[in-house]
Amino acid sequence: MGDVFSVTLLSLEVSGLATALSLLIGLPLGTALGLGRFPGRAVLLSVVNTGMGLPPVVVGLVVAMLLWRSGPFGGLQLIYTPLAIVIAQLIIAAPVVTGLTAVALQQLDPRLQQQLLGLGASQAQMVLALWREARLPLIAALIAGFGSVISEVGASMMVGGNIRGQTRVLTTAIVLETGKGEFETALALGALLLVITFLINVALTFVQQRGTRQRGRA
Amino acid sequence: MIEIQDLLVRRDGRPVLAIDHLRIERGDVLAVLGPNGAGKTTLLLVLARLLKPERGSVHFRSQAGPIENDLDYRRRLSVVLQEPLLLDRSVFDNVAAGLRFRHLTEGEVRERSAAWLEKLGIAHLRGRPGLSLSGGEAQRVALARAFVLEPELLLLDEPFASLDAVARQALADELRRLLAETRTTTVFITHDPVEVRQLATRTLWLEDGHLTDCAPGVEPLS
Numbered sequence: 001m002g003d004v005f006s007v008t009l010l011s012l013e014v015s016g017l018a019t020a021l022s023l024l025i026g027l028p029l030g031t032a033l034g035l036g037r038f039p040g041r042a043v044l045l046s047v048v049n050t051g052m053g054l055p056p057v058v059v060g061l062v063v064a065m066l067l068w069r070s071g072p073f074g075g076l077q078l079i080y081t082p083l084a085i086v087i088a089q090l091i092i093a094a095p096v097v098t099g100l101t102a103v104a105l106q107q108l109d110p111r112l113q114q115q116l117l118g119l120g121a122s123q124a125q126m127v128l129a130l131w132r133e134a135r136l137p138l139i140a141a142l143i144a145g146f147g148s149v150i151s152e153v154g155a156s157m158m159v160g161g162n163i164r165g166q167t168r169v170l171t172t173a174i175v176l177e178t179g180k181g182e183f184e185t186a187l188a189l190g191a192l193l194l195v196i197t198f199l200i201n202v203a204l205t206f207v208q209q210r211g212t213r214q215r216g217r218a
Numbered sequence: 219m220i221e222i223q224d225l226l227v228r229r230d231g232r233p234v235l236a237i238d239h240l241r242i243e244r245g246d247v248l249a250v251l252g253p254n255g256a257g258k259t260t261l262l263l264v265l266a267r268l269l270k271p272e273r274g275s276v277h278f279r280s281q282a283g284p285i286e287n288d289l290d291y292r293r294r295l296s297v298v299l300q301e302p303l304l305l306d307r308s309v310f311d312n313v314a315a316g317l318r319f320r321h322l323t324e325g326e327v328r329e330r331s332a333a334w335l336e337k338l339g340i341a342h343l344r345g346r347p348g349l350s351l352s353g354g355e356a357q358r359v360a361l362a363r364a365f366v367l368e369p370e371l372l373l374l375d376e377p378f379a380s381l382d383a384v385a386r387q388a389l390a391d392e393l394r395r396l397l398a399e400t401r402t403t404t405v406f407i408t409h410d411p412v413e414v415r416q417l418a419t420r421t422l423w424l425e426d427g428h429l430t431d432c433a434p435g436v437e438p439l440s
Binding site: 109111112114115116117118119120121122125129132133 | 263266268289292293295296297299301303305306307315316319320363364367373
C-alpha cells in the first residue's frame with residue numbers, strides 16, 4: 001500500500017513538474033509562433049507540429065544517451081533519477097503545449113491586437129489580454145500536455161529505470177506487474193492511473209468550461 | 219495638433235499611402251472618404267502608430283507634454299475599429315480595459331467607467347458578457363471604451379458600418395452629441411455622406427493613397 005502511494009505521488013510530481021515546465025517554455029514560444037511574423041516561422045511551426053507526435057520511447061532513447069555515464073551530460077549523474085524522467089517528459093509535453101498555444105492565438109481575430117494597442121495596452125498587456133481571450137484552448141493545451149506525459153511509459157522506463165522507491169511511476173509499475181503475470185495488480189494500478197487522470201482533467205475542464213457558461217448566460 | 223509630412227507607406231512593394239502634407243487642428247472632426255482600397259484605414263493606423271511608414275513623419279503636439287515613445291503616444295489617443303472587437307469579459311470590464319492598461323486606481327476606474335456607461339445609455343448592461351450584445355449595443359460599448367480614456371485624439375474606422383440604418387442613425391446622433399460635449403479632435407473614416415454632414419468639420423478625400431479634391435460641399439484642403 002505504501003508502495004502504491006509513493007509510486008502515485010512520484011507520478012504526479014514528475015508529470016506535474018514536466019507539465020509546469022512545458023508551460024513555461026510552450027506558452028511564450030507558442031505565443032511568438034502564433035502572433036509573430038519572422039523568417040523561419042513556418043519551418044519552426046512544422047518542427048513543433050512534428051514534435052507533437054514524438055514517440056516517447058525515442059525521446060527516452062535520446063535522453064538516455066545524453067545522460068548516460070559516458071554521454072555528454074553523464075557528469076551530471078542524472079540517469080535513473082526522477083529528474084531524468086522530468087527532462088524526458090518535458091521534451092514530450094513542450095511541443096504539445098507550444099503547438100496548441102500557437103493555434104489558440106492564431107484563432108483570435110488578428111485585429112484584436114491592433115484594438116488592444118489602440119486602447120493603450122503595452123506589448124506585455126496585449127499578450128496577457130490575448131491569453132485571457134484564448135483561455136479555453138490554452139487550458140485544453142495544458143490538459144493535452146499533462147495527458148501526454150502522465151500516460152507515457154517508454155521514456156520513463158528508459159531514463160528512470162523503474163527502480164523501486166526511486167524512479168518507479170504508475171505506468172512503469174503497470175509494465176512490471178504485467179511482465180510478472182500479476183494482471184490483477186496491473187489492472188488495479190491502471191484503474192488508479194485512469195481515476196487520477198480523470199480527476200485532474202475534471203478539475204481543469206471545470207475551470208475551462210466556467211468561462212463558457214459565463215459567456216452563454218446572457 | 220498633428221502634422222503629417224512626406225508620408226509614404228508601401229505594401230508588397232506598392233505605395234498604398236502617399237501624403238505630402240496634412241495638418242489636423244485641435245478640435246477638428248475630420249472625415250476621411252474615398253473608395254475601398256484608397257488607403258483610409260492605412261492612414262488611421264499610421265496616425266495610431268500601429269503601422270510604421272516607410273518614410274515621412276507624423277508630429278503630434280500633445281497638451282500633456284512631450285511624447286516619450288509609441289506606447290506613451292498611443293495612450294493619448296483612442297481607436298475604434300469597424301467591428302467592436304469586445305473582449306470576452308463583462309461590459310464594465312470592457313469599458314474599463316484601457317483605464318486599467320494605464321494603471322489607474324480601481325476607484326478611478328469604477329468612477330469613470332460608470333459615468334461613461336451612463337452617458338452612452340448602457341449602464342443597465344454593465345454586468346452582461348461583452349460577447350452577448352447586439353451590434354448596436356456592442357458599438358456603444360466600443361465608443362464608451364474609447365471616450366472613457368478622455369483621448370486627445372479619437373480615431374474611428376467606419377464605426378457604424380456593420381449596423382442597420384436605425385442603430386446607425388441613433389449612434390451617429392450620440393456621437394455628434396459626445397463630440398460637441400467633449401470637443402475631442404477626431405479623425406473618422408466613413409462612406410456615408412449623411413454621417414459626414416452630421417459630424418465632420420472638415421473632409422478629406424483619398425484615392426489610390428493620395429489626397430485629392432475635398433468631398434463635395436466641403437472647403438478644399440489647404
